Amino acid sequence: MAKNQKIDKSVSGExxxxxxxxxGVLVLRNLLMQPISFxxxxxxxxxxxxxxxxxxxxxxxxxxxxxxxxxxxxxxxxIQKKKRPTKKELRAIFTIQxxxxxxxxxxxxxxxxxxxxxxxxxxxxxxxxxxLFGFIASSLKTIPSVLLERKLQFKKIxxxxxxxxxxxxxxxxxxxxxxxxxNSWAWAVLLRSLLGVILIYVFCPWPIGINFxxxxxxxxxxxxVPFQINSLLAMLKDRLVNIFLWGVLGSEGVGVLGxxxxxxxMPLRFLMDQVIRVxxxxxxxLQDEKARLKQAIERSALLINLLVLPALTGMGILMPKLxxxxxxxxxxxxxxxxxxLYLGNFALGVITTPxxxxxxxxxxxxxxxxLMIFWTGLTWAxxxxxxxxxxxxxxxxxxxxxxxxxxxxxxxxxxxxGISFKRILLTPLTANIIMLASxxxxxRAFNKGLWEIWxxxxxxxxxxxxxxxxxxxxxxxxxxxxxxxxxxGLGRQKN
Numbered sequence: 001m002a003k004n005q006k007i008d009k010s011v012s013g014e015x016x017x018x019x020x021x022x023x024g025v026l027v028l029r030n031l032l033m034q035p036i037s038f039x040x041x042x043x044x045x046x047x048x049x050x051x052x053x054x055x056x057x058x059x060x061x062x063x064x065x066x067x068x069x070x071x072x073x074x075x076x077x078x079i080q081k082k083k084r085p086t087k088k089e090l091r092a093i094f095t096i097q098x099x100x101x102x103x104x105x106x107x108x109x110x111x112x113x114x115x116x117x118x119x120x121x122x123x124x125x126x127x128x129x130x131x132l133f134g135f136i137a138s139s140l141k142t143i144p145s146v147l148l149e150r151k152l153q154f155k156k157i158x159x160x161x162x163x164x165x166x167x168x169x170x171x172x173x174x175x176x177x178x179x180x181x182x183n184s185w186a187w188a189v190l191l192r193s194l195l196g197v198i199l200i201y202v203f204c205p206w207p208i209g210i211n212f213x214x215x216x217x218x219x220x221x222x223x224x225v226p227f228q229i230n231s232l233l234a235m236l237k238d239r240l241v242n243i244f245l246w247g248v249l250g251s252e253g254v255g256v257l258g259x260x261x262x263x264x265x266m267p268l269r270f271l272m273d274q275v276i277r278v279x280x281x282x283x284x285x286l287q288d289e290k291a292r293l294k295q296a297i298e299r300s301a302l303l304i305n306l307l308v309l310p311a312l313t314g315m316g317i318l319m320p321k322l323x324x325x326x327x328x329x330x331x332x333x334x335x336x337x338x339x340x341l342y343l344g345n346f347a348l349g350v351i352t353t354p355x356x357x358x359x360x361x362x363x364x365x366x367x368x369x370x371l372m373i374f375w376t377g378l379t380w381a382x383x384x385x386x387x388x389x390x391x392x393x394x395x396x397x398x399x400x401x402x403x404x405x406x407x408x409x410x411x412x413x414x415x416x417x418g419i420s421f422k423r424i425l426l427t428p429l430t431a432n433i434i435m436l437a438s439x440x441x442x443x444r445a446f447n448k449g450l451w452e453i454w455x456x457x458x459x460x461x462x463x464x465x466x467x468x469x470x471x472x473x474x475x476x477x478x479x480x481x482x483x484x485x486x487x488x489g490l491g492r493q494k495n
Contacts, residue, residue, distance in 0.1 A: 033165045038266065040169035045259060046328045047176040048184075054255025055124055056185045058246040059131060084150075091211035094143055101139040105132055130186035137193035144204035156203040160196055168192040237376040237402075241383055245395060248384070253392050260335040260396065263319060264342035267311035272304050272350060293362070294417050298424055301354045302475065305428040308350045310464045312343045313432050314457060317439055321453050334392070341396035345403040351425065352406040355413040364416065371409055378402050431467040438463050 045053060085093075112128070141160075148157050168188045175184035246254050286293040320336050323329045359368045379402050386394035413419055439460050443452075469476055 033162055034266070034269075036165055036169050037269075040173050041262060043173045044176055044184075045332065047173070048181065050255040050259075050331055051251035052182050052255070053258055054246075054251035054253070055182050056127065057258035058243065058251065058254050059124060059128055061242040061246075087207055087209075088211055090143055090147075090206060091209045094208065095210050095212060097139055097142060101136060105136065108132060124182050127182050127186040127189075130189045134189045134193040137197050140197050141200045143206055143208075144200045147206060148204050160199045160203065163199055164192045164196045167195055237372070237379045241379060244384060245387055248387050249392060249395070256332070256335045256392050257338060257395060259332055260338035260342050263315065264312070264339055264346050267308045267315065268346055268350065272308055272353065290417075293358075294419055297354065297358050297413075297417055298419050299475075301351070301419070301424045302428070302472075304350055304354055305424060306431075306468060306472070306475075309347060309428045309432050310435060310460070312347050312350070313436055314460055316340055316343045317436070317443075317460075318453055318457060321456075325453070337393050338396035341393075341400045345396075345400045348403040348406045352403075352409045355409050355419075358413065358417065367412055367416070371412070374408070375402055375405070378405065427468060427471040430471065431464050434467055435460050435464045 109132075112125075115128075116125075145157060148154070168191070171191055172184045172188035175187055180187070242254070242257075245257065249257070286296055316339070319339055323333050323336065356368045356371065359365070379399070382401055383395055383398035386398040388394075390397070410421060414421065439456055442459060443456060
């Protein structure tokens with residue numbers, strides 16, 4: 001008995017180290033990627049016209065629309081699977097995925113004349129075909145990426161992502177500066193896709209092959225199909241709505257929405273996505289240990305809220321000042337109200353997404369599926385009507401109203417896992433409210449200019465940091481120890 005406990009503790013300690021290492025590597029990757037993405041997006045939104053940004057965003061949504069049909073959830077099923085997948089299983093998954101991918105591409109090619117007529121794709125066909133190529137290339141990366149994620153080897157994934165980001169952003173900005181317009185995106189997508197496939201196979205080669213004996217993966221369908229139906233509903237809720245909006249608002253309106261959404265999403269992309277990516281396999285390994293799973297969900301949700309919510313608040317205060325300060329950015333002034341609504345939307349999403357991730361990671365896919373059915377229906381009931389009635393602002397308002405129903409997921413998560421929302425939300429919300437009130441008051445004392453923006457950002461961070469330290473000293477120290485442990489682990493690996 002004692003021996004088994006020692007083994008369990010050893011496995012638990014190893015899982016903790018790998019999870020912390022995974023989060024640390026992905027956060028480090030984002031520390032490098034975010035400045036590239038941040039400044040790249042600024043330059044692109046300066047060099048490109050509003051409608052050109054809208055065209056790229058909308059065409060990406062059309063291609064991504066069928067991307068959800070490309071693996072029917074089998075990749076997530078492989079990550080969630082307790083036992084190591086066999087070569088036959090991997091080849092069968094690869095075979096199904098490629099059949100779906102090339103089927104989707106064939107459908108898009110057949111629909112091209114209709115899309116050209118309805119959405120004026122005539123002058124943007126090179127971008128359209130480049131994104132189709134990128135879609136195929138992305139499918140080739142799925143199996144190696146899944147195998148690396150199962151082993152929690154996020155360092156290699158991070159290298160691939162970073163290389164792709166550098167190449168894509170650098171080339172897109174350079175070509176946009178040279179006046180290539182929408183085609184800047186196309187060439188950048190092509191080069192990024194080729195580089196990503198080459199690197200992922202260098203890091204994780206596998207015995208690629210075809211296997212039509214799909215009985216080998218029959219059990220994976222039980223998790224994968226409901227999971228992918230969930231993703232399909234998310235696609236109907238998000239991507240298909242965006243394609244519909246292109247027809248209603250035009251490239252100009254979609255460009256404004258894309259700009260607002262991109263800025264509002266940045267704090268989420270910086271941290272939340274990385275924690276979600278690492279905790280999915282980590283939660284899966286804890287699905288039979290309810291007490292430890294509850295603690296892990298609370299700890300990761302608190303971490304996400306502590307770091308992302310103040311960033312969203314700060315962006316809501318500072319972005320209008322940035323737009324008014326730079327003359328080249330005046331054209332985006334119409335996007336401020338949608339930006340604020342998106343920030344509110346994503347603030348609710350920050351609280352909800354880790355909980356839905358927890359449902360999926362422990363196999364409770366039906367719960368998240370029911371939630372997604374409800375949110376998808378509500379989105380289609382509200383957003384098209386408000387978009388036609390009130391344009392861009394109405395669209396963003398509709399999405400915010402849908403997110404306001406997230407409390408349903410919170411109730412279900414409390415019932416399923418027994419988590420404490422007081423534990424997760426009290427400190428982040430208290431610190432945010434105090435920080436927001438302080439910055440509004442301090443803002444009146446500053447002279448208008450770039451120094452005001454820097455000053456507010458620094459003061460806001462200090463106020464928030466002090467409050468969090470007072471209320472959550474133990475968590476801050478735990479985070480510091482985790483970072484130290486990860487850093488020392490990197491040093492040992494290098495040596």
